Amino acid sequence: KAGVTQTPRYLIKTRGQQVTLSCSPISGHRSVSWYQQTPGQGLQFLFEYFSETQRNKGNFPGRFSGRQFSNSRSEMNVSTLELGDSALYLCASSLDAGGVLNFNYGYTFGSGTRLTVV
């Protein structure tokens, strides 16, 4: 069974540019969440999507956005990149039953996209 796939693995962008990261969840998982990991702030929640709808959003500026497609694949976009956006961006997917997530199995994370802003 394929895991959560994130592309690309590494990315270098210049300040002011925008970037799109992609995530393919485990087959059958309809919930997809995104997290940012930095040395200073640790792992922080960005947003969660379920059936193409954003159900929850973390405390990040509007430059961070996302979407989910009908096949549950998700993308996140960061516009007007800043140096502080350099981080590991992680995508996670989860099983659900009628929209209720089953935490007995937790979220399954991908390997992440390492974004460096120069």
Place this chain on the structure above:
Amino acid sequence: DQQVKQNSPSLSVQEGRISILNCDYTNSMFDYFLWYKKYPAEGPTFLISISSIKDKNEDGRFTVFLNKSAKHLSLHIVPSQPGDSAVYFCAASGGSSGYALNFGKGTSLLVTP
């Protein structure tokens, strides 16, 4: 504001002994707690979880204990193995945060032969 705290940045344990990793939280509305293990350049790997209605959950070498009155949980690994060396994250979910995971800053575990 950090709602989940892991106050020990690192822990060193001998192979075969018990590893105990601790986690404290502030939000009494959290209803699920999870432990993840992470190696460098990889995503976190789910280890074990516990619902707030339980006080213990066991899976093989891993046991999680929850003390709701103290807002404290711990992960016990018995026996510890060198392959357990990694960073361990505690996470909590529920209340107004919905299904979002609130992570602690992690504890780096080193298991020495």
